[in-house]
Amino acid sequence: MIKNKDSNKKILIAEDERAMLRALTDTFENEGFNVFGAEDGEKGLKIAFKEHPDVILIDLLMPKMDGISMLKKIREDEWGKDVPVIILTNLSDVDKIAETVENGISHYLVKTEWSLEEIVKKVKKLLKE
Amino acid sequence: MIRLFSNREGDRYKSIFELSPEAIVILDTKGNIIDINGRVYDWLGFKPEELIGKNIKEAPFLNKESLIRAQENFKRRIVGEKIPPYELDFVTRNRGKLIGRVMASQITDRNKKIIGLIVMISDITRQKESEEALKENEKKYRQLVNLAQEGVWLIDDKAITTFVNPKMAEILGYKAEEMLGRHLFSFMDEKGVEICKNYLERRKEGIKEQHDFEFLKKDGTRVFALLETSPIMDEKGNYLGALAVVADITQRKAMEVRLKESEEKFRNIISFSPDAITTTDLEGKILECNQATVDLHGFSEKKEIIGKNAVELIALKDRKKAIKNMEKTFKGGILKNAEYTLLKKDGQEFPGELSASVIRDSSGKPILFMAITKDISERKRIEQAKSEFTSIASHQLRTPLSIMGWYTEMLLKGKAGAINKQQKKYLKEIYDANDNLVKLVNLLLNISRIELGTFVVNPSRVDLIKSIDSALKHLSLEIKEKKLKIEKKYSEKHFFLKTDQSIMNIVFQNLLSNAVRYTSNKGKVEILIAKKETWVLVQISDTGYGIPASQQSQIFSRFFRAENIKGKGATGVGLGLYIAKSVLSQIGGEIWFKSKEKEGTTFYIKIPLE
Numbered sequence: 001m002i003k004n005k006d007s008n009k010k011i012l013i014a015e016d017e018r019a020m021l022r023a024l025t026d027t028f029e030n031e032g033f034n035v036f037g038a039e040d041g042e043k044g045l046k047i048a049f050k051e052h053p054d055v056i057l058i059d060l061l062m063p064k065m066d067g068i069s070m071l072k073k074i075r076e077d078e079w080g081k082d083v084p085v086i087i088l089t090n091l092s093d094v095d096k097i098a099e100t101v102e103n104g105i106s107h108y109l110v111k112t113e114w115s116l117e118e119i120v121k122k123v124k125k126l127l128k129e
Numbered sequence: 130m131i132r133l134f135s136n137r138e139g140d141r142y143k144s145i146f147e148l149s150p151e152a153i154v155i156l157d158t159k160g161n162i163i164d165i166n167g168r169v170y171d172w173l174g175f176k177p178e179e180l181i182g183k184n185i186k187e188a189p190f191l192n193k194e195s196l197i198r199a200q201e202n203f204k205r206r207i208v209g210e211k212i213p214p215y216e217l218d219f220v221t222r223n224r225g226k227l228i229g230r231v232m233a234s235q236i237t238d239r240n241k242k243i244i245g246l247i248v249m250i251s252d253i254t255r256q257k258e259s260e261e262a263l264k265e266n267e268k269k270y271r272q273l274v275n276l277a278q279e280g281v282w283l284i285d286d287k288a289i290t291t292f293v294n295p296k297m298a299e300i301l302g303y304k305a306e307e308m309l310g311r312h313l314f315s316f317m318d319e320k321g322v323e324i325c326k327n328y329l330e331r332r333k334e335g336i337k338e339q340h341d342f343e344f345l346k347k348d349g350t351r352v353f354a355l356l357e358t359s360p361i362m363d364e365k366g367n368y369l370g371a372l373a374v375v376a377d378i379t380q381r382k383a384m385e386v387r388l389k390e391s392e393e394k395f396r397n398i399i400s401f402s403p404d405a406i407t408t409t410d411l412e413g414k415i416l417e418c419n420q421a422t423v424d425l426h427g428f429s430e431k432k433e434i435i436g437k438n439a440v441e442l443i444a445l446k447d448r449k450k451a452i453k454n455m456e457k458t459f460k461g462g463i464l465k466n467a468e469y470t471l472l473k474k475d476g477q478e479f480p481g482e483l484s485a486s487v488i489r490d491s492s493g494k495p496i497l498f499m500a501i502t503k504d505i506s507e508r509k510r511i512e513q514a515k516s517e518f519t520s521i522a523s524h525q526l527r528t529p530l531s532i533m534g535w536y537t538e539m540l541l542k543g544k545a546g547a548i549n550k551q552q553k554k555y556l557k558e559i560y561d562a563n564d565n566l567v568k569l570v571n572l573l574l575n576i577s578r579i580e581l582g583t584f585v586v587n588p589s590r591v592d593l594i595k596s597i598d599s600a601l602k603h604l605s606l607e608i609k610e611k612k613l614k615i616e617k618k619y620s621e622k623h624f625f626l627k628t629d630q631s632i633m634n635i636v637f638q639n640l641l642s643n644a645v646r647y648t649s650n651k652g653k654v655e656i657l658i659a660k661k662e663t664w665v666l667v668q669i670s671d672t673g674y675g676i677p678a679s680q681q682s683q684i685f686s687r688f689f690r691a692e693n694i695k696g697k698g699a700t701g702v703g704l705g706l707y708i709a710k711s712v713l714s715q716i717g718g719e720i721w722f723k724s725k726e727k728e729g730t731t732f733y734i735k736i737p738l739e
Binding site: 020027112116 | 523524527528530531532534535536538539542544567570571
């Protein structure tokens with residue numbers, strides 16, 4: 001396992017689709033991230049407040065608490081104001097996306113249009129900024 | 130002067146002679162004027178000295194014709210023939226024309242011998258004139274009555290027909306003479322007789338009136354008439370009969386009935402229409418509405434709505450728009466399917482659709498608005514459902530595709546252990562096929578959005594060059610493989626538009642991939658961008674296969690693929706141009722092209738700046 005400069009970085013991935021969560025977890029662990037996974041929004045929020053991750057990936061449609069609500073809660077928190085967040089979605093519902101933009105996400109990406117490699121690149125780029 | 134009378138007789142005669150109201154001329158047996166009275170001067174203006182001694186042959190107060198007649202009559206009278214009074218034209222000293230009635234009697238001496246004629250002339254000019262005028266008038270009236278477009282009908286005190294004009298006879302299908310002498314009641318049915326009796330009573334009371342009446346024609350059919358009737362009374366007020374001026378209104382009546390029927394039909398259509406129909410004045414005040422309007426807005430009675438301004442039935446936030454639309458309708462005459470949030474009586478909001486038109490009077494002047502309003506809650510609900518369906522379908526279809534894509538990617542990269550060359554080749558096939566499936570699903574989702582009307586335009590600041598470059602990046606592998614030359618001719622460094630990013634991506638991805646796909650090796654693709662007043666024009670030209678002229682009209686249809694590219698190894702489902710055109714139309718853009726087979730194609734894309 002290659003350890004690089006992001007080895008100390010914490011990433012929270014909130015994604016209810018197990019196969020996706022696993023692919024993302026494996027990929028980021030491979031990249032040396034300290035990965036925290038959550039299968040729903042509530043759990044994701046709990047981890048976020050406990051661990052204060054350096055970057056968060058949030059799926060839009062999740063049980064218990066959807067991605068937008070989770071993002072809102074994070075942004076309301078003093079720590080969560082500026083944490084980089086990427087919204088993952090397979091919706092291309094522009095209304096929803098417009099809503100996320102209003103709520104101060106850093107980026108959103110449509111899962112089918114991004115390879116894992118590109119997602120990693122995007123996250124690393126965000127952490128550098 | 131010849132003496133005709135004795136002195137005493139003479140004096141008596143003289144006074145009668147002078148006092149007579151008529152002009153008197155005395156002639157001797159030869160026709161010489163031997164005396165005239167003062168009336169002759171008064172009447173004709175000749176003095177005695179101008180006339181006395183002159184013969185009747187040369188009387189200056191007679192014209193040529195009168196001279197001849199006067200002489201003839203003189204000759205006959207002087208020999209004793211009796212001549213009834215006759216009329217003669219006279220000429221005054223001032224050449225005025227007068228008419229006189231002439232009466233002559235013989236003057237005899239004691240021996241009964243005729244010694245002359247006494248001619249008395251009464252002025253009947255006035256009388257004659259008024260007689261003439263009367264005759265003339267009568268003639269005119271007769272003509273008028275005969276030619277009148279209305280019937281004229283006279284009855285006597287016993288209701289017997291004494292006169293009808295030709296039109297009256299025509300109305301009832303008779304000849305005028307057939308009607309004369311017949312009782313009024315013989316031109317109507319029994320019911321008519323009962324009504325007519327009342328009318329006749331009123332005539333006898335001297336009452337004049339207008340009424341309609343149904344007569345029976347000669348052939349037994351009915352005729353509706355409008356009558357203007359007046360009684361005829363003598364000076365003492367005795368009833369002599371009645372006069373009626375009669376108009377045939379059968380056709381008018383039939384038309385009225387038809388009009389009433391059509392009005393009734395129209396009213397029914399409006400009252401039973403499931404859509405709310407209202408008419409308002411030009412200020413928007415509601416004049417009339419149907420039950421559907423009452424129901425739509427949750428009122429219980431029409432009168433609660435009538436008199437309100439139509440704008441009051443529209444939610445506050447849409448009133449400005451409604452007023453603007455009203456002005457537009459007034460100018461343009463018609464408004465189609467304007468969507469408003471409407472109000473119920475209790476203030477509850479609901480989505481509605483309104484179409485309106487201007488109603489004009491016969492001179493073309495706008496007088497009213499007529500509006501049809503529909504509750505579109507159900508439609509909106511379906512639209513919402515459709516949109517949700519697309520979202521869900523999009524999510525459900527894409528999730529497994531993402532998973533397949535990502536895991537293949539991990540395998541390919543050896544994240545699950547090293548793979549051999551053969552395995553890598555196979556995995557690459559899976560990866561590419563998955564990628565194609567993703568593109569196809571995206572395309573189909575976009576099409577379903579457009580066709581369901583749920584494609585939402587989301588304008589933002591878009592850099593056209595970035596959009597084009599990103600599309601080219603996706604094609605870089607193919608461009609490299611085919612050794613295509615890409616030429617960019619941009620008039621400016623950046624083209625920032627306020628438009629929809631995803632629409633721009635769809636348009637350029639489709640057009641550029643077509644250009645690349647349908648151009649053979651070592652060909653050229655040229656991209657030109659130029660800024661115009663309110664739009665940007667993008668030209669994408671290739672040196673490709675071109676589109677056969679016979680198929681050029683179909684290229685924007687769904688699933689169209691040109692004949693000349695089939696079997697050239699080019700893949701595609703024939704949806705790219707269809708979708709490009711569809712999404713462009715969502716933002717008011719346009720697309721067209723020029724193409725020549727074996728030479729290439731140029732697409733022109735016009736995109737509004739905002």
